[in-house]
Amino acid sequence: xxxxxxxxxxxxxxxxxxxxxxxxxxxxxxxxxxxxxxxxxxxxxxxxxxxxxxxxxxxxxxxxxxxxxxxxxxxxxxxxxxxxxxxxxxxxxxxxxxxxxxxxxxxxxxxxxxxxxxxxxxxxxxxxxxxxx
Amino acid sequence: xxxxxxxxxxxxxxxxxxxxxxxxxxxxxxxxxxxxxxxxxxxxxxxxxxxxxxxxxxxxxxxxxxxxxxxxxxxxxxxxxxxxxxxxxxxxxxxxxxxxxxxxxxxxxxxxxxxxxxxxxxxxxxxxxxxxx
DNA sequence: CCGTATCCGCCTTGATACTG
DNA sequence: CAGTATCAAGGCGGATACGG
Numbered sequence: 001x002x003x004x005x006x007x008x009x010x011x012x013x014x015x016x017x018x019x020x021x022x023x024x025x026x027x028x029x030x031x032x033x034x035x036x037x038x039x040x041x042x043x044x045x046x047x048x049x050x051x052x053x054x055x056x057x058x059x060x061x062x063x064x065x066x067x068x069x070x071x072x073x074x075x076x077x078x079x080x081x082x083x084x085x086x087x088x089x090x091x092x093x094x095x096x097x098x099x100x101x102x103x104x105x106x107x108x109x110x111x112x113x114x115x116x117x118x119x120x121x122x123x124x125x126x127x128x129x130x131x132x133x
Numbered sequence: 134x135x136x137x138x139x140x141x142x143x144x145x146x147x148x149x150x151x152x153x154x155x156x157x158x159x160x161x162x163x164x165x166x167x168x169x170x171x172x173x174x175x176x177x178x179x180x181x182x183x184x185x186x187x188x189x190x191x192x193x194x195x196x197x198x199x200x201x202x203x204x205x206x207x208x209x210x211x212x213x214x215x216x217x218x219x220x221x222x223x224x225x226x227x228x229x230x231x232x233x234x235x236x237x238x239x240x241x242x243x244x245x246x247x248x249x250x251x252x253x254x255x256x257x258x259x260x261x262x263x264x265x266x
Numbered sequence: 267c268c269g270t271a272t273c274c275g276c277c278t279t280g281a282t283a284c285t286g
Numbered sequence: 287c288a289g290t291a292t293c294a295a296g297g298c299g300g301a302t303a304c305g306g
Contacts, residue, residue, distance in 0.1 A: 062280095097251055108238055116148055195301095196301090222268090
């Protein structure tokens with residue numbers, strides 16, 4: 001019932017991410033978490049319905065997507081627009097704040113994707129070290 | 134013995150982060166994981182030794198820091214420099230690739246930190262909705 | 267000082283079933 | 287379609303002890 005379990009970290013103390021009790025650490029984890037980032041990334045391309053999102057983010061379960069969306073909505077990054085029709089239609093889209101965050105996140109994602117061959121090469125070097133030496 | 138448990142995701146397929154089997158998803162998780170991001174952030178300020186890092190990143194255990202560093206080193210984001218002295222001294226620092234990634238990550242972190250009051254306000258609104266009526 | 271090895275509890279996750 | 291409820295399983299992460 002409590003959306004996403006907040007623990008000890010969420011008290012109001014100075015905003016130093018490195019400190020255990022920093023409130024922004026929680027939000028950061030929602031954003032960078034396993035599904036949060038991919039969800040924001042998907043929504044950056046435009047408004048999406050629940051099951052569209054589910055199909056787009058490969059591997060996410062209904063439950064996790066639901067939890068993720070609630071957390072992001074609560075943090076003010078995602079806006080939920082429900083139409084009381086039948087069948088129901090619910091659209092999710094980024095808020096202005098969400099767009100800002102998503103853009104920086106995508107910059108990171110693209111950076112990693114673009115340098116992926118470097119990463120793969122580094123891995124082979126690393127693994128080679130331990131195998132032969 | 135296998136550093137950081139790689140699962141099904143790590144095959145060589147097209148680099149579409151949204152796909153379950155995308156190799157960059159793994160690296161992205163190392164970078165944005167609970168401790169990966171904070172570790173990169175700390176190292177962005179300069180080279181650090183193991184225990185300096187451990188003190189800097191509040192709440193990380195030896196085991197998790199060790200795992201995190203290995204994953205980042207394997208991905209070519211962090212360089213490990215061991216001096217065979219006694220007592221041993223090991224310095225960790227970002228590689229050029231690591232610096233690039235860390236900068237984008239920090240941009241994200243600072244964005245979230247800077248807008249934290251918006252987030253907190255959004256949360257109060259959200260929680261208020263569910264409390265009353 | 268710099269880690270690795272082992273144990274173990276708990277939370278996250280995923281599957282399934284169900285509701286509006 | 288758009289979710290919530292429930293439950294079992296296992297991996298993640300912490301604590302501890304030990305090794306180089």
